[in-house]
Amino acid sequence: MTDLHTADQVRAAEAVALARTPEGALMQRAATGLATVCLRLAGRAVGLRVTLLVGSGDNGGDALWAGATLARRGAAVTGLLLDPDRAHPAGLAALRRAGARVVTAADAAGLDRADLVLDGITGIGGRGGLRPAAADAVGRAVAGPGLLVAVDVPSGVDADTGVVEDGAFPAQHTVTFGAVKPGLVVGEGRGHAGVVHLVDLGLELGPPAARQLTDGDVAALLPDPGAGDDKYSQGVVGIHAGSATYPGAGVLCTGAALRTRPGLVRYAGTAAEGVRAAWPEAIVSSGRPADAGRVQAWVVGPGGGTDDEARDVLAEVLALDLPVLVDADGLTLLADDLDLVRHRSAPTVLTPHDREFTRLGFDLAGDRIGAARSAAADLGAVVLLKGDATVVAGPDGTTFVNGTGTPWLATAGTGDVLSGVVGALLATGLPAVEAAAAGAHLHGRAGQLAAAGGPLIASDLVRHLPAAVHRVQGGLGHSRA
Numbered sequence: 175m176t177d178l179h180t181a182d183q184v185r186a187a188e189a190v191a192l193a194r195t196p197e198g199a200l201m202q203r204a205a206t207g208l209a210t211v212c213l214r215l216a217g218r219a220v221g222l223r224v225t226l227l228v229g230s231g232d233n234g235g236d237a238l239w240a241g242a243t244l245a246r247r248g249a250a251v252t253g254l255l256l257d258p259d260r261a262h263p264a265g266l267a268a269l270r271r272a273g274a275r276v277v278t279a280a281d282a283a284g285l286d287r288a289d290l291v292l293d294g295i296t297g298i299g300g301r302g303g304l305r306p307a308a309a310d311a312v313g314r315a316v317a318g319p320g321l322l323v324a325v326d327v328p329s330g331v332d333a334d335t336g337v338v339e340d341g342a343f344p345a346q347h348t349v350t351f352g353a354v355k356p357g358l359v360v361g362e363g364r365g366h367a368g369v370v371h372l373v374d375l376g377l378e379l380g381p382p383a384a385r386q387l388t389d390g391d392v393a394a395l396l397p398d399p400g401a402g403d404d405k406y407s408q409g410v411v412g413i414h415a416g417s418a419t420y421p422g423a424g425v426l427c428t429g430a431a432l433r434t435r436p437g438l439v440r441y442a443g444t445a446a447e448g449v450r451a452a453w454p455e456a457i458v459s460s461g462r463p464a465d466a467g468r469v470q471a472w473v474v475g476p477g478g479g480t481d482d483e484a485r486d487v488l489a490e491v492l493a494l495d496l497p498v499l500v501d502a503d504g505l506t507l508l509a510d511d512l513d514l515v516r517h518r519s520a521p522t523v524l525t526p527h528d529r530e531f532t533r534l535g536f537d538l539a540g541d542r543i544g545a546a547r548s549a550a551a552d553l554g555a556v557v558l559l560k561g562d563a564t565v566v567a568g569p570d571g572t573t574f575v576n577g578t579g580t581p582w583l584a585t586a587g588t589g590d591v592l593s594g595v596v597g598a599l600l601a602t603g604l605p606a607v608e609a610a611a612a613g614a615h616l617h618g619r620a621g622q623l624a625a626a627g628g629p630l631i632a633s634d635l636v637r638h639l640p641a642a643v644h645r646v647q648g649g650l651g652h653s654r655a
């Protein structure tokens with residue numbers, strides 16, 4: 175499990191640690207960790223051309239101290255001071271002692287000729303878009319071929335929300351201190367942070383603001399069936415998806431549920447013919463969900479249409495005292511009557527993409543975690559807000575940010591697959607927020623496996639789900655992410 179802590183949480187823990195450690199010790203730890211990661215990434219120090227972009231706070235201090243270490247190892251380091259009068263004094267002195275070149279924006283030619291660019295403009299103290307001199311330096315430095323490494327947080331990225339301002343540093347790697355901040359793994363910030371490396375400062379941090387599951391965590395939530403299990407004990411999921419004219423959503427959703435947890439899947443709806451042809455393993459009926467027989471969780475909504483019949487079915491399923499996942503057309507219908515969810519006592523999982531989320535009446539500015547959380551609290555439901563880094567929030571504030579996936583998942587039908595995966599996990603009896611988070615993780619892993627062979631379509635995802643389950647269990651010999 176990767177714990178995610180906000181800038182305020184890190185500052186509070188740092189304040190405690192600072193009071194207990196000699197002056198400068200924490201920054202030394204941070205800078206030593208930073209230099210170590212840089213050396214590992216670059217593979218050498220001697221002759222390495224390094225440019226430091228140095229801002230006016232402690233983030234610049236980290237860059238200066240790390241630059242001094244690299245210079246002592248033989249790197250050709252240039253420190254560009256964006257605000258020379260306010261550069262971290264001790265860090266600057268160390269850099270000069272190590273024999274590095276120190277320049278200001280006025281004589282910063284050749285910025286684009288570095289092998290390694292270290293962004294120490296702003297960290298958790300940065301506010302808003304980068305000032306013009308900083309934005310200009312970023313523009314020139316990133317024009318070259320150098321490896322782009324951000325110190326703590328890419329400058330111009332909000333550490334908590336992942337909101338990316340114009341001109342922000344597009345890091346390939348981010349070396350972050352004390353704790354991984356949510357903004358490095360969510361929203362646009364994820365793309366700007368690149369690979370995140372955590373330098374442990376030994377901080378005593380409280381409960382995390384959000385968490386990211388690892389393969390091992392998901393494997394622990396998905397025990398293999400035991401000798402005493404039968405098709406019922408693994409969880410029976412009911413699916414109402416697709417229509418006679420468009421059976422695809424029913425086929426994909428049912429297939430995904432079967433491939434995730436092949437105990438028993440019941441399909442009830444008008445896509446029955448198509449689903450039966452595709453999945454002889456499912457128990458298929460064209461009747462209403464309430465007549466489908468014993469089910470432990472329902473999925474309703476993908477491709478189900480928005481007519482009166484669909485509205486009746488949605489109300490009927492939400493009236494059952496069972497976990498229910500609502501997606502797609504079901505969310506459109508729900509937007510007219512959110513009380514259908516608010517009044518439930520059994521868990522509900524809603525899986526909106528951005529447009530569906532705003533259609534439900536919630537604001538989606540840049541803060542995806544905050545938005546998902548407030549919707550979850552308002553509705554008393556688990557909200558799985560789809561995106562490049564899907565956010566899952568429970569009504570009690572429990573929050574996960576998904577760490578798996580591939581841009582190739584942005585294709586028709588992949589949402590239907592996600593609904594089937596999460597529905598199957600809900601039926602196993604997992605707490606709804608964990609079922610949703612684990613489902614998003616598996617779905618992303620399946621996407622990565624399917625995309626290894628090129629562009630993927632949704633049915634490729636279904637086919638790769640068993641391999642994704644195997645993969646999270648450590649079955650492919652990869653280290654756990």
Ligand SMILES: NC(=O)C1=CN([C@@H]2O[C@H](COP(=O)(O)OP(=O)(O)OC[C@H]3O[C@@H](n4cnc5c(N)ncnc54)[C@H](O)[C@@H]3O)[C@@H](O)[C@H]2O)[C@@H](O)CC1
Binds near residue numbers: 234298
């Ligand atoms: N507090 C601590 O104990 C530790 C802090 N560390 C480092 O300290 C950083 C936080 O330092 P600070 O609180 O000094 O804050 P930062 O250095 O992150 O940023 C604040 C400085 O940036 C300037 N600034 C703010 N917004 C700007 C913008 N949009 N464009 C250009 N400049 C802008 C401000 O004028 C201020 O001088 C962390 O991110 C981390 O890198 C580490 O050394 C570990 C220990």
Ligand SMILES: [K+]
Binds near residue numbers: 293294325327329
């Ligand atoms: K930075």
